[in-house]
Amino acid sequence: MQGGTDRERLIRQLVAILPNERSPRVLDLCCGPGDVGRAVRARFPEAQVDHVDRDEFFLALCRAVNQREGLTHRVVRGDLWTSAWRAECPGPYDAALLANALHWFNDRRLLEILGEVRESLAPGGMFAFLEPASPIADLAAPHAAWLAAELPGASDQFNRDWADFWQRLDEAMGYEYYENVVAGLPPGEEFGAEDGLHVTKFVDLLREAGFREVDILARDAFSVVIAALR
Ligand SMILES: C[S@@+](CC[C@H](N)C(=O)[O-])C[C@H]1O[C@@H](n2cnc3c(N)ncnc32)[C@H](O)[C@@H]1O
DSSP states (O other): OOSOTTHHHHHHHHHHTSOOOSSOEEEEETOTTOHHHHHHHHHOTTOEEEEEESOHHHHHHHHHHHHHTTOOOEEEEOOTTSTTHHHHOOOOEEEEEEESOGGGSOHHHHHHHHHHHHHHEEEEEEEEEEEEOOOOHHHHHHHHHHHHHHSTTHHHHHHHHHHHHHHHHHHHHTSOHIIIIITOOOTTOOSSOTTOOOHHHHHHHHHHTTOSEEEEEEEOSSEEEEEEEO
16 A cells, blocks of 8 residues: 555546546556556456556566456556657557656656646546645645644654555565665656645646646645546
């Protein structure tokens, strides 16, 4: 489990808003172990799902779980730091879904990725994602104070969920795999958004990338679910 206890509900929300087609073509971007793509298949047994990630360990996990569940999804290696990933996933897709990975890129690359995802969608296709969200800098302190008063310990728990997951991964691999491999960056690139993960920034970048409609479907103290239509 990565990303806290609300994660499965939010992933179901990503899947619930997919258009009701018999066999949609769906891209699970930065799939990790592949839960998002398998949630799609749970709703649409005839969906064609492509999982893409750059990490060989997560890809192997994804393949192994799919095999255990008798699922014949495509599982391909693609690194979203360059546009080359698109050659592996030419589309057109009815939808692209992503959970908890856009914050691994900086603003420059994020805008490019959003354009590339848009290009991989059929006209009318949807990009929907679940990401951590944070308030703008001016609101960070009062927001943190409100959170501590209303939901004591929730912030620590959220961070601990992630830290525990990465620690278990390191233990399984026998070395600092997260630091050395999963979180590796191309030369000269920065990790993460420059000034936080503001919901309005996601919306602005989606519009700049050319999506015609953008909606915020859920926002709580930690996360946001956003959908955009090509
Ligand atoms: C926090 S995990 C989320 C995994 C999955 N979406 C989930 O919710 O379980 C982030 C994932 O993004 C992948 N990732 C990070 N940078 C990437 C890149 N440049 N290209 C492709 N995948 C990347 C990581 O390998 C990891 O599997």
